[in-house]
Amino acid sequence: MLEIERAEEGLAEVLVLRGRVDTGTAAALEKSCMTAIEAGTRRLLLDLGSVDFVSSAGLRVFLVVAKKLGGLGGRLALCCLTRPVSDVLALSGFDRILVTAPSRGEALARMA
Amino acid sequence: MWQWLKRLFGGARAVEPEPQVWNFRIKGGRAEIGAVNDALERAAMAGEVPEPAMRAMQVALDELLTNAIMHGDVSLNDPMQVDLIVAKGALRAVVSHAGTPFDPTKTEHRPDLEGNLEDREIGGLGLHLVREMMDEFSYEFANGRNVLRVGKRF
Numbered sequence: 001m002l003e004i005e006r007a008e009e010g011l012a013e014v015l016v017l018r019g020r021v022d023t024g025t026a027a028a029l030e031k032s033c034m035t036a037i038e039a040g041t042r043r044l045l046l047d048l049g050s051v052d053f054v055s056s057a058g059l060r061v062f063l064v065v066a067k068k069l070g071g072l073g074g075r076l077a078l079c080c081l082t083r084p085v086s087d088v089l090a091l092s093g094f095d096r097i098l099v100t101a102p103s104r105g106e107a108l109a110r111m112a
Numbered sequence: 113m114w115q116w117l118k119r120l121f122g123g124a125r126a127v128e129p130e131p132q133v134w135n136f137r138i139k140g141g142r143a144e145i146g147a148v149n150d151a152l153e154r155a156a157m158a159g160e161v162p163e164p165a166m167r168a169m170q171v172a173l174d175e176l177l178t179n180a181i182m183h184g185d186v187s188l189n190d191p192m193q194v195d196l197i198v199a200k201g202a203l204r205a206v207v208s209h210a211g212t213p214f215d216p217t218k219t220e221h222r223p224d225l226e227g228n229l230e231d232r233e234i235g236g237l238g239l240h241l242v243r244e245m246m247d248e249f250s251y252e253f254a255n256g257r258n259v260l261r262v263g264k265r266f
Contacts, residue, residue, distance in 0.1 A: 022145075022174040024145060052170070055171045055174035056234060066229055093226065097232060
Protein backbone atom coordinates (compact mmCIF):
# COMPACT_ATOMS: atom_id res chain seq x y z
CA MET A 1 0.00 0.00 0.00
CA LEU A 2 1.22 3.48 -0.87
CA GLU A 3 -0.41 6.85 -0.27
CA ILE A 4 0.71 9.68 -2.52
CA GLU A 5 -0.10 13.23 -1.52
CA ARG A 6 0.70 16.27 -3.66
CA ALA A 7 2.10 19.50 -2.31
CA GLU A 8 3.72 22.54 -3.90
CA GLU A 9 6.78 24.26 -2.53
CA GLY A 10 7.68 27.29 -4.60
CA LEU A 11 8.81 26.13 -8.03
CA ALA A 12 8.89 22.48 -7.12
CA GLU A 13 6.20 19.89 -6.83
CA VAL A 14 6.47 17.60 -3.83
CA LEU A 15 4.97 14.13 -3.70
CA VAL A 16 4.74 12.94 -0.11
CA LEU A 17 4.79 9.14 -0.03
CA ARG A 18 3.55 6.95 2.77
CA GLY A 19 3.86 3.15 2.74
CA ARG A 20 5.72 0.64 0.56
CA VAL A 21 7.32 1.39 -2.79
CA ASP A 22 7.33 -2.14 -4.22
CA THR A 23 6.01 -4.14 -7.16
CA GLY A 24 2.45 -3.57 -6.01
CA THR A 25 2.70 0.23 -5.86
CA ALA A 26 5.46 1.23 -8.32
CA ALA A 27 3.06 1.72 -11.23
CA ALA A 28 0.91 4.17 -9.24
CA LEU A 29 4.00 6.15 -8.26
CA GLU A 30 5.25 6.25 -11.86
CA LYS A 31 1.84 7.47 -13.02
CA SER A 32 1.73 10.24 -10.39
CA CYS A 33 5.23 11.41 -11.41
CA MET A 34 4.45 11.31 -15.13
CA THR A 35 1.17 13.18 -14.62
CA ALA A 36 3.07 15.94 -12.81
CA ILE A 37 5.69 16.11 -15.57
CA GLU A 38 3.03 16.27 -18.29
CA ALA A 39 1.40 19.12 -16.36
CA GLY A 40 4.67 21.04 -16.58
CA THR A 41 6.55 20.08 -13.40
CA ARG A 42 10.30 20.15 -13.95
CA ARG A 43 11.48 20.09 -10.34
CA LEU A 44 10.02 17.08 -8.59
CA LEU A 45 10.77 16.15 -5.00
CA LEU A 46 9.77 12.81 -3.50
CA ASP A 47 9.47 13.02 0.28
CA LEU A 48 10.23 9.47 1.46
CA GLY A 49 10.05 10.25 5.19
CA SER A 50 7.18 7.80 5.73
CA VAL A 51 8.27 5.12 3.28
CA ASP A 52 8.81 1.71 4.89
CA PHE A 53 10.96 0.19 2.16
CA VAL A 54 11.81 0.44 -1.54
CA SER A 55 12.43 -2.61 -3.74
CA SER A 56 13.98 -2.66 -7.23
CA ALA A 57 10.53 -1.92 -8.68
CA GLY A 58 10.68 1.44 -6.90
CA LEU A 59 14.30 2.05 -7.94
CA ARG A 60 13.21 1.53 -11.55
CA VAL A 61 10.62 4.31 -11.18
CA PHE A 62 13.18 6.69 -9.62
CA LEU A 63 15.51 5.98 -12.56
CA VAL A 64 12.83 6.41 -15.26
CA VAL A 65 11.57 9.65 -13.73
CA ALA A 66 15.07 11.08 -13.18
CA LYS A 67 16.01 10.32 -16.81
CA LYS A 68 12.77 11.81 -18.11
CA LEU A 69 13.22 15.01 -16.10
CA GLY A 70 16.91 15.18 -17.02
CA GLY A 71 15.97 15.08 -20.71
CA LEU A 72 13.60 18.03 -20.16
CA GLY A 73 16.15 20.12 -18.29
CA GLY A 74 14.49 19.35 -14.97
CA ARG A 75 15.47 17.43 -11.88
CA LEU A 76 14.28 14.75 -9.50
CA ALA A 77 15.30 14.80 -5.84
CA LEU A 78 14.56 12.48 -2.92
CA CYS A 79 14.48 13.58 0.67
CA CYS A 80 14.06 12.40 4.21
CA LEU A 81 15.16 8.81 3.56
CA THR A 82 14.39 6.25 6.23
CA ARG A 83 17.13 3.75 7.11
CA PRO A 84 15.71 0.84 5.06
CA VAL A 85 15.40 3.14 2.03
CA SER A 86 18.88 4.64 2.29
CA ASP A 87 20.32 1.10 2.68
CA VAL A 88 18.73 0.00 -0.61
CA LEU A 89 19.89 3.18 -2.40
CA ALA A 90 23.45 2.62 -1.17
CA LEU A 91 23.49 -1.10 -2.10
CA SER A 92 22.31 -0.28 -5.61
CA GLY A 93 24.65 2.68 -6.11
CA PHE A 94 21.64 4.96 -6.59
CA ASP A 95 22.85 7.26 -3.82
CA ARG A 96 25.53 8.40 -6.31
CA ILE A 97 23.27 9.06 -9.30
CA LEU A 98 20.22 10.60 -7.62
CA VAL A 99 19.95 13.88 -5.71
CA THR A 100 19.19 13.07 -2.07
CA ALA A 101 18.94 15.35 0.95
CA PRO A 102 18.12 14.87 4.62
CA SER A 103 15.31 17.44 4.64
CA ARG A 104 12.80 18.96 2.21
CA GLY A 105 14.41 22.36 2.58
CA GLU A 106 17.87 21.11 1.66
CA ALA A 107 16.50 19.12 -1.27
CA LEU A 108 14.68 22.18 -2.62
CA ALA A 109 17.82 24.28 -2.23
CA ARG A 110 19.80 21.72 -4.22
CA MET A 111 17.20 21.78 -7.01
CA ALA A 112 17.00 25.57 -7.25
CA MET B 113 22.42 -43.84 34.38
CA TRP B 114 21.88 -40.24 35.48
CA GLN B 115 23.23 -38.94 32.19
CA TRP B 116 20.95 -41.29 30.34
CA LEU B 117 17.91 -40.13 32.34
CA LYS B 118 18.84 -36.52 31.82
CA ARG B 119 19.07 -37.09 28.09
CA LEU B 120 15.82 -38.98 28.07
CA PHE B 121 13.88 -36.27 29.84
CA GLY B 122 15.79 -33.34 28.40
CA GLY B 123 16.57 -32.00 31.85
CA ALA B 124 19.89 -30.44 30.90
CA ARG B 125 18.64 -28.80 27.73
CA ALA B 126 17.73 -25.17 27.67
CA VAL B 127 14.13 -24.84 26.55
CA GLU B 128 14.23 -23.38 23.05
CA PRO B 129 11.09 -21.64 21.86
CA GLU B 130 9.51 -23.41 18.90
CA PRO B 131 10.01 -21.48 15.66
CA GLN B 132 6.86 -19.68 14.55
CA VAL B 133 5.74 -20.45 11.03
CA TRP B 134 3.21 -18.68 8.84
CA ASN B 135 2.12 -20.19 5.53
CA PHE B 136 0.82 -18.28 2.54
CA ARG B 137 -0.43 -19.35 -0.87
CA ILE B 138 0.05 -16.89 -3.69
CA LYS B 139 -1.69 -17.17 -7.05
CA GLY B 140 -0.19 -14.02 -8.50
CA GLY B 141 -2.25 -11.30 -6.89
CA ARG B 142 -0.65 -8.23 -5.35
CA ALA B 143 -3.00 -8.40 -2.36
CA GLU B 144 -1.57 -11.79 -1.43
CA ILE B 145 1.96 -10.37 -1.36
CA GLY B 146 0.57 -7.54 0.76
CA ALA B 147 -0.63 -10.14 3.28
CA VAL B 148 2.93 -11.51 3.59
CA ASN B 149 4.19 -7.97 4.21
CA ASP B 150 1.50 -7.39 6.82
CA ALA B 151 2.49 -10.59 8.68
CA LEU B 152 6.14 -9.49 8.70
CA GLU B 153 5.18 -6.10 10.12
CA ARG B 154 3.05 -7.71 12.82
CA ALA B 155 5.97 -9.95 13.84
CA ALA B 156 8.20 -6.88 14.11
CA MET B 157 5.61 -4.96 16.08
CA ALA B 158 5.25 -7.87 18.49
CA GLY B 159 8.97 -7.57 19.14
CA GLU B 160 9.80 -10.96 17.62
CA VAL B 161 11.92 -9.59 14.76
CA PRO B 162 14.03 -6.39 14.70
CA GLU B 163 12.81 -3.85 12.16
CA PRO B 164 15.95 -3.85 9.94
CA ALA B 165 15.70 -7.64 9.47
CA MET B 166 12.00 -7.36 8.73
CA ARG B 167 12.49 -4.60 6.13
CA ALA B 168 15.33 -6.52 4.45
CA MET B 169 13.05 -9.56 4.19
CA GLN B 170 10.25 -7.45 2.70
CA VAL B 171 12.60 -6.27 -0.05
CA ALA B 172 13.96 -9.80 -0.69
CA LEU B 173 10.47 -11.32 -0.92
CA ASP B 174 9.22 -8.57 -3.22
CA GLU B 175 12.11 -9.40 -5.56
CA LEU B 176 11.76 -13.19 -5.40
CA LEU B 177 7.96 -13.34 -5.65
CA THR B 178 7.91 -10.80 -8.48
CA ASN B 179 10.59 -12.73 -10.38
CA ALA B 180 8.65 -15.96 -9.98
CA ILE B 181 5.38 -14.38 -11.10
CA MET B 182 6.94 -12.56 -14.08
CA HIS B 183 9.40 -15.15 -15.35
CA GLY B 184 8.56 -18.38 -13.61
CA ASP B 185 5.32 -19.24 -15.41
CA VAL B 186 3.53 -19.71 -12.09
CA SER B 187 0.20 -21.42 -12.69
CA LEU B 188 -2.96 -20.28 -11.00
CA ASN B 189 -3.90 -23.87 -10.26
CA ASP B 190 -0.62 -24.55 -8.52
CA PRO B 191 0.01 -21.53 -6.31
CA MET B 192 3.31 -20.38 -4.96
CA GLN B 193 3.88 -21.20 -1.34
CA VAL B 194 5.60 -18.86 1.07
CA ASP B 195 6.52 -19.96 4.58
CA LEU B 196 7.77 -17.33 7.00
CA ILE B 197 9.74 -18.71 9.90
CA VAL B 198 10.70 -16.71 12.97
CA ALA B 199 13.36 -18.70 14.79
CA LYS B 200 15.74 -17.73 17.56
CA GLY B 201 18.08 -15.16 16.04
CA ALA B 202 16.87 -15.49 12.44
CA LEU B 203 14.01 -14.61 10.16
CA ARG B 204 13.68 -17.08 7.28
CA ALA B 205 11.42 -17.58 4.30
CA VAL B 206 10.92 -20.57 2.02
CA VAL B 207 9.36 -19.79 -1.36
CA SER B 208 8.35 -22.68 -3.60
CA HIS B 209 6.63 -22.75 -6.96
CA ALA B 210 6.12 -25.14 -9.87
CA GLY B 211 7.23 -22.64 -12.55
CA THR B 212 10.09 -23.04 -15.02
CA PRO B 213 13.20 -24.28 -13.16
CA PHE B 214 15.52 -21.34 -12.52
CA ASP B 215 18.29 -20.98 -9.98
CA PRO B 216 18.59 -17.27 -9.11
CA THR B 217 21.60 -17.91 -6.89
CA LYS B 218 23.59 -18.86 -10.01
CA THR B 219 22.84 -15.83 -12.18
CA GLU B 220 25.96 -14.60 -13.93
CA HIS B 221 24.58 -11.15 -14.53
CA ARG B 222 26.00 -8.58 -12.14
CA PRO B 223 24.42 -5.15 -12.43
CA ASP B 224 26.62 -2.19 -13.22
CA LEU B 225 26.60 -0.13 -10.03
CA GLU B 226 29.04 2.51 -11.24
CA GLY B 227 27.51 4.07 -14.34
CA ASN B 228 26.01 7.55 -14.40
CA LEU B 229 22.29 8.28 -14.54
CA GLU B 230 21.98 7.95 -18.32
CA ASP B 231 23.81 4.60 -18.47
CA ARG B 232 22.18 2.89 -15.55
CA GLU B 233 19.77 0.05 -16.15
CA ILE B 234 17.56 -1.78 -13.75
CA GLY B 235 18.12 -5.38 -14.92
CA GLY B 236 19.61 -7.68 -12.32
CA LEU B 237 19.25 -5.19 -9.51
CA GLY B 238 16.55 -7.14 -7.69
CA LEU B 239 18.63 -10.29 -7.24
CA HIS B 240 21.64 -8.16 -6.38
CA LEU B 241 19.62 -6.69 -3.49
CA VAL B 242 18.61 -10.19 -2.32
CA ARG B 243 22.24 -11.35 -2.33
CA GLU B 244 23.42 -8.25 -0.47
CA MET B 245 20.62 -8.02 2.08
CA MET B 246 20.21 -11.67 3.03
CA ASP B 247 22.65 -13.78 5.08
CA GLU B 248 21.30 -17.02 3.60
CA PHE B 249 20.19 -17.58 -0.01
CA SER B 250 19.88 -21.05 -1.49
CA TYR B 251 18.01 -22.89 -4.22
CA GLU B 252 17.03 -26.45 -5.03
CA PHE B 253 14.66 -28.07 -7.49
CA ALA B 254 12.77 -30.76 -5.61
CA ASN B 255 9.58 -32.71 -6.37
CA GLY B 256 8.94 -30.62 -9.46
CA ARG B 257 9.16 -27.34 -7.58
CA ASN B 258 11.65 -24.49 -7.32
CA VAL B 259 12.50 -24.08 -3.64
CA LEU B 260 14.18 -20.83 -2.59
CA ARG B 261 15.36 -20.24 0.95
CA VAL B 262 16.42 -16.85 2.30
CA GLY B 263 17.35 -15.91 5.81
CA LYS B 264 18.36 -12.84 7.77
CA ARG B 265 20.12 -13.33 11.09
CA PHE B 266 19.72 -10.93 13.96
